[in-house]
Amino acid sequence: AAPISLVLASGRLAKQGIVAKEAGALERLALIDTVIFDKTGTLTEGKPRVSALQPLKGSRSSALRLAAAAESASSHPLAAAIRQEAAKTGLVIPMPDSQVYTPGGGVVAVVKKQQVGVGNAGFAKERGWLVSEEGEKFAKSKEAAGETVLFIAINDECVAMIALIDSVKSDARSVVSDLRSLGVSILLATGDREAPARAAAKAAGITEVHASMLPEAKQSLVERLKKRGKRVAMAGDGWNDAPALASSDVGIAMGNGTEAALTAGHLSLLNSRLLAIPGAIRISRLTLRNVR
Ligand code: ADP
Numbered sequence: 001a002a003p004i005s006l007v008l009a010s011g012r013l014a015k016q017g018i019v020a021k022e023a024g025a026l027e028r029l030a031l032i033d034t035v036i037f038d039k040t041g042t043l044t045e046g047k048p049r050v051s052a053l054q055p056l057k058g059s060r061s062s063a064l065r066l067a068a069a070a071e072s073a074s075s076h077p078l079a080a081a082i083r084q085e086a087a088k089t090g091l092v093i094p095m096p097d098s099q100v101y102t103p104g105g106g107v108v109a110v111v112k113k114q115q116v117g118v119g120n121a122g123f124a125k126e127r128g129w130l131v132s133e134e135g136e137k138f139a140k141s142k143e144a145a146g147e148t149v150l151f152i153a154i155n156d157e158c159v160a161m162i163a164l165i166d167s168v169k170s171d172a173r174s175v176v177s178d179l180r181s182l183g184v185s186i187l188l189a190t191g192d193r194e195a196p197a198r199a200a201a202k203a204a205g206i207t208e209v210h211a212s213m214l215p216e217a218k219q220s221l222v223e224r225l226k227k228r229g230k231r232v233a234m235a236g237d238g239w240n241d242a243p244a245l246a247s248s249d250v251g252i253a254m255g256n257g258t259e260a261a262l263t264a265g266h267l268s269l270l271n272s273r274l275l276a277i278p279g280a281i282r283i284s285r286l287t288l289r290n291v292r
């Protein structure tokens, strides 16, 4: 049976909205010296909104409508933002005939006999989308400003560009400095590209950034750090964080995250507030001291 102090600690954590699946997770939490944050939905609000849409060929509304159709089945926050922007136009969004999703890249769908793609620069390149100079210029300037840029293509020709912004959670910066005061090193790992990753990291006061990470890359980052003797906690919300959450010493899932993240994590933050993380480390350290 778990020592009584661990049971009491679980109660204190629950009051802060933290649920541990096993007592062992609390013991491991006390020893954590490294925390990796996912960006979208963990460090940021995860509610991006379209900040700009530039048509390159055809109208703004037709590009938006097709993009929303292509993204109709995606649970990604970027997809939700595009659907929301399209809804504002009042246009009917057509049903796609098929959709193929590439994690960390984008989506390609067949909509009204046309192939409609929505994805980032890497994906556009991979798929060989034709992008005008005007489009490249848009991407460069928005990314430099820390915004996430997506390309919309019809039959492999880029017809519009979208920029999206997602604000960093208001408590992120104080949580990062609080964790540092506990002797914890902090990293950011994201599937997003370098520039928006750097911008979010800067806003939160994080200097070590790993961008363009596929789910397996996040996981191998965790494993690399563990091999170096680090005790690693990973905080994430997406299904793309699930392998890394499972591999870490303590996987911390945002309560409003995906089912996959909640299943893979060892702890859940019911209210998704980052402030609970340093709080939980403190409680676990105090508890462990009493157990020993
Ligand atoms: P994070 O690790 O920050 O949560 P993701 O791995 O979910 O980010 O996504 C990484 C990148 O992949 C996004 O920034 C975007 O460029 C692209 N992407 C992911 N899903 C979609 C989608 N449904 N539509 C378009 N692009 C997407």
Ligand code: MG
Binding pocket: 038, 039, 040, 041, 042, 236, 237, 238, 241
């Ligand atoms: Mg995420």
